[in-house]
Amino acid sequence: MEEMARRDPELASLVANKRPYAHATPRKPMISSAAGTRGSNSQPEEADHSEEDGGEEGEEEEKGDRGEEGEEEGEEEEAEEEAEEAEEYEEEADNNTVYEEMDRDQEDQDEEDPAETEDLREGEIEEERPVAKDDHHSNNHIHIDKLSRSGMPQTTQGSKAPRLRQRPATSRTPSYEQVSEDDQTEGGSTEDEDGRSVYSDFAEEKEELPTDPYIIEELEKFQATFRGIEKRFRLINKIGEGT
Amino acid sequence: MVPSYLLRHHAEYCLTGTFSSVYKAEDLLYDKYDNSWDFEDGPQQAGARPPKYVAIKKIYVTSSPARIQNELELLHDLSGCKTVVPLITAFRYQDQVVAILPYFPHVDFRVCLSHLSQWSITADVKTVGIL
Numbered sequence: 001m002e003e004m005a006r007r008d009p010e011l012a013s014l015v016a017n018k019r020p021y022a023h024a025t026p027r028k029p030m031i032s033s034a035a036g037t038r039g040s041n042s043q044p045e046e047a048d049h050s051e052e053d054g055g056e057e058g059e060e061e062e063k064g065d066r067g068e069e070g071e072e073e074g075e076e077e078e079a080e081e082e083a084e085e086a087e088e089y090e091e092e093a094d095n096n097t098v099y100e101e102m103d104r105d106q107e108d109q110d111e112e113d114p115a116e117t118e119d120l121r122e123g124e125i126e127e128e129r130p131v132a133k134d135d136h137h138s139n140n141h142i143h144i145d146k147l148s149r150s151g152m153p154q155t156t157q158g159s160k161a162p163r164l165r166q167r168p169a170t171s172r173t174p175s176y177e178q179v180s181e182d183d184q185t186e187g188g189s190t191e192d193e194d195g196r197s198v199y200s201d202f203a204e205e206k207e208e209l210p211t212d213p214y215i216i217e218e219l220e221k222f223q224a225t226f227r228g229i230e231k232r233f234r235l236i237n238k239i240g241e242g243t
Numbered sequence: 244m245v246p247s248y249l250l251r252h253h254a255e256y257c258l259t260g261t262f263s264s265v266y267k268a269e270d271l272l273y274d275k276y277d278n279s280w281d282f283e284d285g286p287q288q289a290g291a292r293p294p295k296y297v298a299i300k301k302i303y304v305t306s307s308p309a310r311i312q313n314e315l316e317l318l319h320d321l322s323g324c325k326t327v328v329p330l331i332t333a334f335r336y337q338d339q340v341v342a343i344l345p346y347f348p349h350v351d352f353r354v355c356l357s358h359l360s361q362w363s364i365t366a367d368v369k370t371v372g373i374l
Contacts, residue, residue, distance in 0.1 A: 238266050
């Protein structure tokens with residue numbers, strides 16, 4: 001028994017108290033532990049408890065007749081654990097609201113490339129895997145979350161991963177329907193921002209004689225090579241190229 | 244409206260043309276010919292008539308005669324359509340062919356491009372193969 005207590009104090013305490021395992025060790029998912037609510041001494045606390053349990057077990061073995069006192073102590077421990085759980089859940093809920101607010105602000109600020117989002121998501125998922133147990137600052141999670149969003153290399157391997165929510169990748173380019181609506185409302189018109197027609201300057205266009213010597217030479221060459229063109233038309237300028 | 248049979252027969256040629264240089268020119272013999280193509284031609288006011296401009300499309304001599312003929316026939320058949328520039332006339336001298344078209348004031352394509360929406364660029368310009 002002592003050997004068992006040395007190797008696995010929790011198991012020893014379970015055996016001693018004869019309680020179901022799930023009830024004796026109220027474990028929560030890693031995500032909730034990642035919220036940083038347990039504190040740095042959460043695991044050692046459990047260890048201490050188990051050690052205490054082990055000690056109690058030893059006392060029980062020694063005293064033997066004090067079974068009722070052991071049961072009372074067990075009930076007290078259960079009450080304490082329940083109180084701790086309630087506190088943890090409350091703190092976790094507070095942290096979750098902080099993350100949700102941050103996510104909302106961030107989504108408003110930036111548009112994300114789908115590929116970039118996928119890369120970030122992979123990085124965040126990788127970050128989620130190594131969960132350390134010695135985290136004691138809930139603000140670290142916020143810091144990590146910011147780093148992961150900004151794409152900076154993360155070196156906080158030892159810290160716990162934050163509770164990460166999956167964000168849908170948003171496309172930068174609008175959909176067909178959105179584009180067509182925008183085209184009808186804004187882009188489709190021939191008016192600029194000032195409400196002035198884009199083509200309003202056409203009527204004011206005057207003859208612009210060519211200034212480029214290459215164009216002047218080209219016009220002269222055209223008139224010279226095409227017989228009779230000069231009697232019908234007076235070449236003014238070159239407009240461009242046709243296809 | 245473009246007749247449907249024309250669209251059917253010439254659909255495959257609508258996106259093709261001949262490489263050319265286009266010049267702005269003043270029509271010196273405007274009053275001596277039928278100008279029914281000119282929808283801006285109204286009753287003449289007293290005084291000097293403003294100059295009438297045309298666009299001269301000088302087709303490169305490297306274009307094949309069949310291609311040149313196809314373009315000119317296409318423009319001739321579609322004359323009268325409001326959405327197609329009408330062909331006024333055409334001349335040939337030796338290997339050089341010019342098509343006379345109405346002149347429309349324009350702006351630089353780069354300036355025009357900045358006013359187009361992304362949808363217009365994708366749907367109208369890119370499909371033609373300009374970009």
